[in-house]
Amino acid sequence: MEFRDVIRHRRMVRNYTDEPVDPAAVDRILETARRAPSAGHSQGQAFVVVTDAAIRQHIAELADEPAYVANGFDPWISRAPVHIVVCVSKHLYLERYSEPDKGGGPMGVESAWPVPYWWVDAGAALMLLLLAAVDEGLAAGFLGSHNMPDLKRVLSIPEHMDPIGIVTVGHAAPDRRSGSLGRGRRPLDEVVHRDRWRVHPE
Numbered sequence: 001m002e003f004r005d006v007i008r009h010r011r012m013v014r015n016y017t018d019e020p021v022d023p024a025a026v027d028r029i030l031e032t033a034r035r036a037p038s039a040g041h042s043q044g045q046a047f048v049v050v051t052d053a054a055i056r057q058h059i060a061e062l063a064d065e066p067a068y069v070a071n072g073f074d075p076w077i078s079r080a081p082v083h084i085v086v087c088v089s090k091h092l093y094l095e096r097y098s099e100p101d102k103g104g105g106p107m108g109v110e111s112a113w114p115v116p117y118w119w120v121d122a123g124a125a126l127m128l129l130l131l132a133a134v135d136e137g138l139a140a141g142f143l144g145s146h147n148m149p150d151l152k153r154v155l156s157i158p159e160h161m162d163p164i165g166i167v168t169v170g171h172a173a174p175d176r177r178s179g180s181l182g183r184g185r186r187p188l189d190e191v192v193h194r195d196r197w198r199v200h201p202e
């Protein structure tokens with residue numbers, strides 16, 4: 001698919017058919033995400049792929065699927081045949097930036113980071129997962145959970161890794177669109193500032 005078509009087609013899909021997803025497609029999606037940029041090439045991102053129905057159900061509960069359903073959405077989380085839990089390790093960044101070519105120490109503590117790049121890199125990997133899913137003719141969504149400690153426990157995610165959320169992957173089914181979309185997308189001249197920050201309209 002042309003890149004611009006992938007971008008145009010991408011949206012958070014919140015319902016899936018029961019058609020299974022080809023494991024080879026999932027592998028290609030993950031291979032794309034592996035190519036995500038990372039500060040200092042720290043590569044602190046990791047992915048837990050879940051296809052087991054009972055574990056997906058458990059994840060859906062931890063992500064409060066009943067609240068979505070109560071709000072008129074489909075049970076899209078448990079229904080998605082594939083979950084990819086995106087994780088990142090701050091500690092790998094602190095270790096990497098303690099190496100000699102990265103100054104050998106000052107950036108080895110979290111408080112020294114003007115921007116915590118581990119979150120940035122997790123977002124970059126997330127975006128690649130979403131786009132790669134579209135490129136495979138699949139649909140994807142993303143959601144958080146307010147119960148990360150239990151999510152970590154259920155998936156045996158090690159202490160130093162933090163899940164940032166769950167990517168749902170599957171074949172798109174008709175879904176209820178998010179109420180947030182009523183906000184519309186901000187026009188380009190409102191989000192872009194040229195040469196210096198300008199308040200629009202001037």
Ligand SMILES: Cc1cc2nc3c(=O)[nH]c(=O)nc-3n(C[C@H](O)[C@H](O)[C@H](O)COP(=O)(O)O)c2cc1C
Nearest residue numbers: 010011012013014141142143144145165178180181
């Ligand atoms: C960091 C992040 C967190 C999000 N969390 C949720 C979530 O918990 N539940 C959900 O249904 N959608 C979630 N979304 C999806 C947004 O609502 C969605 O991206 C936004 O409304 C724009 O719609 P679109 O992605 O379909 O273009 C999240 C998106 C991002 C980037």
